[in-house]
Amino acid sequence: MKCASSFTFSKALNFGSLAARSLNSCIIFPLKCSIRTGRMESNDNNGNLKDNDGGSRGAFIVLEGLDRSGKTSQSSKLLSFLEGLGHPTELWRFPDRTTSIGQMISAYLSNQSQLDDHTIHLLYSANRWEKSSLMETQLKSGTTLVVDRYSYSGVAFSSAKGLDFEWCKAPEIGLLAPDLVLYLDIPPEKAAERGGYGGERYEKLEFQRKVAECYQALRDPSWKIIDGCQPMEEIQKQLQEIVLDHVSACKKGRPLSHLW
Numbered sequence: 736m737k738c739a740s741s742f743t744f745s746k747a748l749n750f751g752s753l754a755a756r757s758l759n760s761c762i763i764f765p766l767k768c769s770i771r772t773g774r775m776e777s778n779d780n781n782g783n784l785k786d787n788d789g790g791s792r793g794a795f796i797v798l799e800g801l802d803r804s805g806k807t808s809q810s811s812k813l814l815s816f817l818e819g820l821g822h823p824t825e826l827w828r829f830p831d832r833t834t835s836i837g838q839m840i841s842a843y844l845s846n847q848s849q850l851d852d853h854t855i856h857l858l859y860s861a862n863r864w865e866k867s868s869l870m871e872t873q874l875k876s877g878t879t880l881v882v883d884r885y886s887y888s889g890v891a892f893s894s895a896k897g898l899d900f901e902w903c904k905a906p907e908i909g910l911l912a913p914d915l916v917l918y919l920d921i922p923p924e925k926a927a928e929r930g931g932y933g934g935e936r937y938e939k940l941e942f943q944r945k946v947a948e949c950y951q952a953l954r955d956p957s958w959k960i961i962d963g964c965q966p967m968e969e970i971q972k973q974l975q976e977i978v979l980d981h982v983s984a985c986k987k988g989r990p991l992s993h994l995w
């Protein structure tokens with residue numbers, strides 16, 4: 736894979752932290768299906784409700800996979816499932832196209848603008864950084880976040896273009912790490928058959944094959960790999976079984992960690 740030449744590692748890091756500092760002060764409009772804030776409550780030994788300050792929090796769950804692997808369908812089913820069990824839950828997605836950075840990304844994806852590969856990579860990252868403090872607030876207030884794509888998409892798609900793998904990871908350093916990555920595994924050819932690709936920039940079979948290889952390189956043993964070719968209901972059942980353990984571990988105070 737080719738190395739970034741004029742753009743150094745430290746510049747990428749500086750960009751990431753600068754974007755985080757300046758954008759965190761902006762008004763943020765999160766893309767979500769439900770908003771529930773407020774403190775978690777639990778019973779003390781006498782059965783009285785008390786504030787839950789002891790690190791109890793929501794779980795950070797990420798769905799990853801190729802375009803058309805079923806992430807959006809499964810994310811919303813997961814949201815309904817968790818809400819149905821009474822867990823405060825929000826559905827987020829990246830890129831979040833509602834912010835001004837997100838709109839630049841959207842214009843690029845629909846081929847209305849042209850950007851250097853490094854530049855768009857850093858914009859995707861900035862789009863995550865501008866949401867990171869809100870993300871942390873929500874998790875700490877007890878809300879579980881189901882997130883459709885995260886840093887792994889950033890690295891897989893940009894390194895599939897030929898950018899250096901480690902360079903691609905650098906601007907993500909320090910972002911919150913998910914508690915669980917659910918990877919919907921589907922051959923690129925199968926994904927392409929699903930309703931056909933639209934006109935977006937990356938929706939091309941040859942490119943998706945490279946993305947699949949880059950995801951392979953990025954995977955770690957903690958990822959849950961789900962066969963995305965199964966019927967939707969079967970996938971849904973498997974995801975439900977996996978997430979509950981993580982939701983309860985986070986409720987019991989599993990600490991938040993950071994990438995990578």
Ligand SMILES: Nc1ncnc2c1ncn2[C@@H]1O[C@H](COP(=O)(O)OP(=O)(O)O)[C@@H](O)[C@H]1O
Pocket residue numbers: 800801802803804805806807808809929930963964965966967970
């Ligand atoms: N398990 C599945 N089997 C068959 N079709 C599916 C399955 N999951 C999703 N689809 C269909 O594939 C298309 C893309 O699904 P979507 O959830 O939008 O994927 P993504 O968000 O990963 O791009 C939709 O038409 C959806 O109905």
Ligand SMILES: Cc1cn([C@H]2C[C@H](O)[C@@H](COP(=O)(O)OP(=O)(O)O)O2)c(=O)[nH]c1=O
Pocket residue numbers: 801802803806807828829830844859860883884885886888889890892893937938
């Ligand atoms: C989050 C992210 C997405 N992408 C790509 C993946 C998708 O092809 C595209 C748009 O993402 P998305 O809107 O999730 O598309 P889809 O629903 O088809 O999966 O942006 C990146 O290249 N880098 C990133 O950091």
